[in-house]
Amino acid sequence: MSEQGDEQTGREAAAEALCEENRKVLGVFTIALVFLLIQLPYLVVTDSDSSLFVVSVLNVVGSGAFVLLSGSVLWFCRQRAV
Secondary structure, eight states: HHHHHHHHOOOOOOHHHHHHHHHHHHHHHHHHHHHHHHHHHHHSSTTTSSSHHHHHHHHHHHOOOEEHHHHHHHHHHHHHHO
16 A cells, blocks of 8 residues: 555656756757757658658657657646646
């Protein structure tokens, strides 16, 4: 029983520490979103057989993952504050 209580305390501490860095997470979200918006047109403009297309796809996937992850953290912290 106390082990489960310690786990909840650890989760709460991790959530608190993550939400304390809200400004940094917002910075990561903003940079990733801008980079994603810059890279999206390359998927349409470049030839699908070129190496630039492969790099653009990897950039879009990576920055999209950062946008989703940091956006989820921002949403979680806002919901937690309410």
